[in-house]
Amino acid sequence: MILRSVQLQVESSPVEYDDIIIAPSILSADFARLGEQVQAAEAGGAGWIHIDVMDGRFVPNITMGPLVVEAVHRSTSLPLDVHLMMIEPEHMLPAFADAGADHITVHYEVCQDVYRTVNMIKRLGCKAGIAINPHTRAAVLYEIMPIIDEIMVMTVSPGFGGQSMIEATLPKVARLRAMAADKKRENMPIVTDGGINFDTAPSVAQAGSNVLVVGSAVFNDTSIADNIGMLRDSLKSEEV
Numbered sequence: 001m002i003l004r005s006v007q008l009q010v011e012s013s014p015v016e017y018d019d020i021i022i023a024p025s026i027l028s029a030d031f032a033r034l035g036e037q038v039q040a041a042e043a044g045g046a047g048w049i050h051i052d053v054m055d056g057r058f059v060p061n062i063t064m065g066p067l068v069v070e071a072v073h074r075s076t077s078l079p080l081d082v083h084l085m086m087i088e089p090e091h092m093l094p095a096f097a098d099a100g101a102d103h104i105t106v107h108y109e110v111c112q113d114v115y116r117t118v119n120m121i122k123r124l125g126c127k128a129g130i131a132i133n134p135h136t137r138a139a140v141l142y143e144i145m146p147i148i149d150e151i152m153v154m155t156v157s158p159g160f161g162g163q164s165m166i167e168a169t170l171p172k173v174a175r176l177r178a179m180a181a182d183k184k185r186e187n188m189p190i191v192t193d194g195g196i197n198f199d200t201a202p203s204v205a206q207a208g209s210n211v212l213v214v215g216s217a218v219f220n221d222t223s224i225a226d227n228i229g230m231l232r233d234s235l236k237s238e239e240v
Helices: 003-007 031-043 064-076 087-099 115-121 167-182 202-209 224-237
Strands: 021-024 051-056 080-086 101-108 127-132 152-153 190-193 209-212
Touching: 021 224, 031 051, 031 064, 031 224, 051 064, 064 080, 080 087, 080 127, 087 101, 087 115, 087 152, 087 209, 101 115, 101 152, 115 127, 152 167, 167 190, 167 202, 202 209, 202 224
Parallel strands: 021 209, 051 080, 080 101, 101 127, 127 152, 152 190, 190 209
Antiparallel strands: none
């Protein structure tokens, strides 16, 4: 029932299968073989590499910093999509830009002045994204949509890998796709992050997401390239 209502909301601006980007999240990679696995993802058809940065304050866990971003930057030619799950991200923006980030996404929930933060990211030469948690309404992004380069919808509560996708976030993706069309931003990247795998990928793409962040479904015990191929096959089989 969720999918049926979502499809109706995005009928005027469908996401084309060929336009969907798979963005493997290195949070699920084997860090002993990080460079090798990132290169395998690139060879297998990934479009971006997604890097989750957690500060232990905005979310409970602590993950990677600029040194990891720099190492990944040396391992791939793909755009690096750096997702800052941290309080006061403004202080760290130059360090991540210098390390090789191409896109930097910060959370709406922690920005005291979204316009200022977005402009800081752009002045550093990066694309600016805003992420929203599952409980945050899509409407908060309507006015700022013209100045941001991408939107990230958290389809799980941030801070832990391996969670199941919250299906109730799918209508929010559809609303954001409709809002983007209303703002003449039909091709705007709407990123979904959390619980995306072979079963859930078609749902989020049908809802209007054109960038899928995928962790364990890519970096598991089988071939990374095969996993990316199976993800694409799952999308194609559903005629996204």
